[in-house]
Amino acid sequence: MKNASRSIIALSSTAMALPGIALSDAPPTQSTVSYKLSNYQEDDLSRSEAPIGELERYEIDVHQFQLVSPLGRNMSLHVDANYESLSGASPWFTSRSLDGEPVVNLSGPSGIWDRRAELSVGSRFYLENGSFAGKIGYSEENDYSAFSFGLNGEKNYNNDLTTVSVGLSYSSDQIFPTDAALFNRVIEDDKQSTSVFFSVSQVINQVSSFQSALSITEQSGFLSDPYKLRDIRPDNKTQIAWSNSYRRFFVSTNAALHANYRYYHDDFGVNSHTSDLSWYQNLGRTLQLVPTLRYYNQSAANFFTNVDNFLNPISEYQSSDYRLSTFGAVSGSLSVIADMGSWTATLTAERYLADDKYSAFEVSKPSTALVKYNRISLGIDFRF
Amino acid sequence: MRQLRATLLLSICSLMLISCAEVKAWERGYLAREEMAWDPNSLESSLNDHIFFSKEASSGGNSTAGGGCGCN
Amino acid sequence: MNFKQKSKILVLLTLAAVSASAWAVEEGDTAPVFDLPSIYSESPAISTASLAGKTVYIDFWASWCAPCLTSLPLYNDMYNKYKDQGLEIVAINVDNPIEDGLDFLLDTPLDFLIPTDPDGEAAELFEVIGMPTSYLINPDGTVTLVHMGFRSGDIEMIEEAIQSSLAGN
Numbered sequence: 001m002k003n004a005s006r007s008i009i010a011l012s013s014t015a016m017a018l019p020g021i022a023l024s025d026a027p028p029t030q031s032t033v034s035y036k037l038s039n040y041q042e043d044d045l046s047r048s049e050a051p052i053g054e055l056e057r058y059e060i061d062v063h064q065f066q067l068v069s070p071l072g073r074n075m076s077l078h079v080d081a082n083y084e085s086l087s088g089a090s091p092w093f094t095s096r097s098l099d100g101e102p103v104v105n106l107s108g109p110s111g112i113w114d115r116r117a118e119l120s121v122g123s124r125f126y127l128e129n130g131s132f133a134g135k136i137g138y139s140e141e142n143d144y145s146a147f148s149f150g151l152n153g154e155k156n157y158n159n160d161l162t163t164v165s166v167g168l169s170y171s172s173d174q175i176f177p178t179d180a181a182l183f184n185r186v187i188e189d190d191k192q193s194t195s196v197f198f199s200v201s202q203v204i205n206q207v208s209s210f211q212s213a214l215s216i217t218e219q220s221g222f223l224s225d226p227y228k229l230r231d232i233r234p235d236n237k238t239q240i241a242w243s244n245s246y247r248r249f250f251v252s253t254n255a256a257l258h259a260n261y262r263y264y265h266d267d268f269g270v271n272s273h274t275s276d277l278s279w280y281q282n283l284g285r286t287l288q289l290v291p292t293l294r295y296y297n298q299s300a301a302n303f304f305t306n307v308d309n310f311l312n313p314i315s316e317y318q319s320s321d322y323r324l325s326t327f328g329a330v331s332g333s334l335s336v337i338a339d340m341g342s343w344t345a346t347l348t349a350e351r352y353l354a355d356d357k358y359s360a361f362e363v364s365k366p367s368t369a370l371v372k373y374n375r376i377s378l379g380i381d382f383r384f
Numbered sequence: 385m386r387q388l389r390a391t392l393l394l395s396i397c398s399l400m401l402i403s404c405a406e407v408k409a410w411e412r413g414y415l416a417r418e419e420m421a422w423d424p425n426s427l428e429s430s431l432n433d434h435i436f437f438s439k440e441a442s443s444g445g446n447s448t449a450g451g452g453c454g455c456n
Numbered sequence: 457m458n459f460k461q462k463s464k465i466l467v468l469l470t471l472a473a474v475s476a477s478a479w480a481v482e483e484g485d486t487a488p489v490f491d492l493p494s495i496y497s498e499s500p501a502i503s504t505a506s507l508a509g510k511t512v513y514i515d516f517w518a519s520w521c522a523p524c525l526t527s528l529p530l531y532n533d534m535y536n537k538y539k540d541q542g543l544e545i546v547a548i549n550v551d552n553p554i555e556d557g558l559d560f561l562l563d564t565p566l567d568f569l570i571p572t573d574p575d576g577e578a579a580e581l582f583e584v585i586g587m588p589t590s591y592l593i594n595p596d597g598t599v600t601l602v603h604m605g606f607r608s609g610d611i612e613m614i615e616e617a618i619q620s621s622l623a624g625n
Contacts, residue, residue, distance in 0.1 A: 025586075026605060029526040036427045040435065064427045073609045080430075128605075159585050161407060195444065201422070202397065205405040207414045211422060215444040241444035245422060249414045256419040264442035272442040280419035288419065298441055323441050335428070348428065354439070371439055379427055409587050410550035410579040416520040 025156065027076045027126045031069035036346075036379035038062040042088070043372040045106065050368075051097055054106035057371070058088035064379075071123065078122040078135070087113040091369045093229035093308050094320040102306040104322075104369040107227065116141035122150075130155035146173040152197075161203040165213075169195045177226040191221030208248040215241050224319070230308045231319045239266035256280040269302035270324065273360070290335040296354075299361040300326040306365040325367035328358025333375075346379040480583045483602055487514075487593045488581040492571035495549050495557055502546060502571040508597070511621040512544045513614075515590040516579055518551050519560040523606040524588040528566060530611045534618065535568045541622050542595075548573050550587075592617050 042057035065081040089106040097103045122135030132153035139146050152167030171193040177185045199213030220236040243262040250257070258278040265271050276294040283289060301324040303317035312318055333350035352373050356366035397404035407415070418424050437443045481488065491503035515531065517524035528547065535545045545568035551557035552574035561570070573579055582591065585604070592601035592614070601617045603610065 026523050027607065029522045034427055036431070038431060062431065064431065066427060070608065073607045159409065161404070197444075202404060203407055203412075203415060204397075204403075206407050206411050209415060209420070217444055239442075239444065241442065247420050247422070249417060249420055251414065256417065262442070264444070266441070268441075270441040272440070274442065280424070282419070296436070296440060296442075301441065323439060329440065335425075346425065346428070352439075373439075375435070377428070377431070379425075408576060408579070409584050409589075410516065410518065410573075410576045412587070413518060413520045413552065413556070 025126055025129065025131065025160070027070050027074060027124070028068055029070065030383045031067065032381055032383045034064070034066040034379065034381045036062075036064040036377055038064070038375060038377035040373060040375045043374075045104065045369070048103075050104050050106060052105065054089040056088055057106070058086060058090065058373075060084055060086045060088075074126050076124045076126070078120075078124070080118075080120045080137075082118045082139075083116070085113065085115045090227070091320070091322060092227065094306060094368065096307050102366075102368050114142050116144075120148075129157075129160075143176055143178050144173065146171055148172070163201040165197075165199045165201070167197045173221075175222055175226060180226075185226045186222065189222035189226075191219060191223060193217060193219045207251065208246070210247075211243075211245045213243045213245075215243075217241075225321055228319070228321065230310055230312075231321060232314060232317050233303070233319060234268070234317060237266055237268055239264065241265075254282045264298075268324070269300065270298055271361075272296065272298035286339055288335075288337040288339070290337065292333045292335075294329075294331045295358075296329040296331075297358075297360045298327060299359075300324060300365065304365060304367075306367050320367070322354075322367035322369040322371070325356070325365065325370070326359050326361050326363045327354050327356045327367065327370050328360060329354040329370075330358055342383050344381040346377070346381075348375075348377040348379075350375040481581075481591065481599060481602065483599055485599050486597050487512075487591065487599050488578075490571075490578040490581060492548065492573055492578055495554060495561070495570045495572040502569050507544050507546070509595050510542050510544045511595055511618065512546060512593040513590060513618060514582075514593065515545070515547045515588055516550060516573075516582070516584050517547055517588050518549065519556045520551070521587040525560065525564075527588060527606040527611070529564060532566050532568065534611070534615060538618060538622060543618060543622060544569065546571065548578055550574065550576055550579055590614070592621060594621050 038061070040058070040060040040062065042059070044055045044057065047055070062084040063082065065079075067077070067079040069077050071077045091104045092107040094102055094104050116139060118137065118139035120135055120137030122133055124131050124133035130153065132151070134149070134151050136149045137147070148169060148171035150167060150169035152165060154163055154165035156163050173191045173193070174188070175186070175191065176188045179185070180187045195215060195217040197213060197215035199211060201209060201211040203209045217239045218236070219239075223235060223237055224233040225231040241262055241264045243260065246257075246259045248257045249255075256279075258276075258280070260274075260276050262274040263272070264274070274294070274296050276292060278290055278292040281289045301319065303319060304324045305318055305320055306325065308320045309318060329352060331350060331352035333348055335346055335348040337344060337346045352371070352375070354370040354372065356363045356370065414420065423429050433443070487504070489504040491501060491505075493501050513531070515524075515527070517528065519525070531545055531547065535543060547566065547568060548571050549557040550573050554572050554574055557570075557572065571578070582589070588604075588606055590601075590603045591599050592603075594600050600621055601614070603614065
């Protein structure tokens with residue numbers, strides 16, 4: 001049996017990403033084709049965390065392709081295609097051990113696999129003092145399909161020192177869990193998501209800039225996890241995220257600092273703070289070294305329980321999904337980038353550790369199934 | 385028109401509690417560097433966005449949600 | 457920053473804005489005069505005086521400006537095509553440090569005049585508000601075309617304007 005959908009990484013690219021700073025009005029002058037191969041591997045659980053059953057969690061291989069090219073005089077074309085394959089197991093239900101501690105039980109025998117393919121196509125139209133863009137996407141896997149579209153526009157003020165951007169996106173998803181009848185899961189259901197964002201970017205001086213962005217998303221439909229034995233969530237969710245970003249170039253050091261902070265809140269009760277710092281150190285004209293540190297903190301959803309209670313009525317919301325618990329996560333990564341003129345290679349290694357001990361919020365119900373993983377990626381860009 | 389622009393620039397900066405300089409078009413060399421972009425490596429950031437989205441409860445902030453994530 | 461400091465800045469910005477607008481170079485204006493060193497230390501300085509009586513195409517560029525880099529080889533072809541008819545191209549490089557501009561020229565040699573303007577003095581005179589910006593100047597010193605940015609298809613339009621200027625219009 002599979003617990004695939006939630007854990008397969010969705011990679012629809014942020015081709016709607018906000019513009020660069022100095023020359024935001026210009027369409028690209030060259031085409032760029034990119035490919036990135038990644039391997040993601042979660043740490044096994046320990047026997048004390050999962051007394052019976054499977055210990056090995058997810059391993060995922062990801063292939064990302066992207067093409068960005070000029071289209072005529074005033075437009076650009078963006079194509080993203082992603083393919084990933086997953087094997088492993090994920091939490092099926094939680095219970096109490098003989099010591100009274102919460103423990104987790106991973107889904108069935110290993111050999112679980114799933115594959116996901118996604119394609120999105122977008123285009124940007126450049127005017128004199130701004131641009132607007134549209135994108136549509138489709139993704140499909142064994143138990144999930146989704147169609148999405150997005151629109152955004154941006155306008156520059158103060159000789160391009162200030163940029164205001166707005167966007168809207170919509171996604172319509174179908175869920176059809178595998179082995180549904182066998183395990184008494186929902187046979188088929190759907191979910192819709194609508195999102196708007198607004199952001200302002202401002203150049204501060206010759207070496208620094210700042211951006212603040214707000215996004216509001218409304219989801220409705222089937223929001224629960226169909227692969228968990230008992231997971232009942234509300235059929236709508238409103239979430240708000242406020243991101244702030246700072247960029248600063250250090251001339252004497254020949255390096256750039258990226259500092260980001262995001263506050264998130266939703267009506268499931270989750271609040272989170274995400275901070276990350278990256279240092280882009282140039283070494284000569286060809287190499288760049290980028291260490292990154294990230295610290296993430298979230299508080300639990302109102303209906304989170306670290307031990308499933310099967311005696312609760314089905315009308316009551318409940319989930320033991322570790323992703324809805326109170327925890328903190330620390331991660332670090334290092335990228336090495338080699339720029340050889342018309343092509344660039346990027347090698348990245350990342351280690352991520354989630355633990356309720358890292359949480360700045362008070363933990364009343366720690367989850368046993370928090371994840372630790374390694375990720376390694378190799379990417380190539382070619383400009384022509 | 386330029387007076388309005390200058391006032392607007394000052395207002396936005398004041399709102400952001402930072403003092404801003406009028407950076408001329410020819411002075412934007414450092415800002416144009418690839419490492420000064422909001423998102424210098426878009427495949428890396430979209431990969432990260434979605435790993436974090438599927439392992440944590442938060443998402444969004446600096447762009448609209450892409451579609452098609454089977455990760456609730 | 458207190459209110460007094462903020463008002464002072466507002467006043468200064470307003471004054472700067474008002475005085476700056478007096479210098480904006482538009483089509484029909486007389487081109488500003490300048491005298492700049494060449495980006496090549498061994499080459500002579502480049503001044504408007506030495507270009508008098510010719511059709512001059514002035515372009516402000518930098519190594520960090522992608523559309524600029526796309527346009528320069530196209531301008532080179534155009535220069536070689538029309539130089540015998542009296543066309544001068546002056547590509548003013550605003551890179552600071554100057555080495556960034558020189559590095560680009562090592563890979564892409566260009567045949568026309570390339571002054572260096574690292575402090576933006578000439579750029580300020582021409583009131584450049586976007587990169588790249590180019591100006592076509594008639595032999596009598598009048599600006600006949602101001603063009604901001606560089607997109608595919610622009611070179612044809614610029615060539616037409618140059619032909620027109622060379623034909624004595």
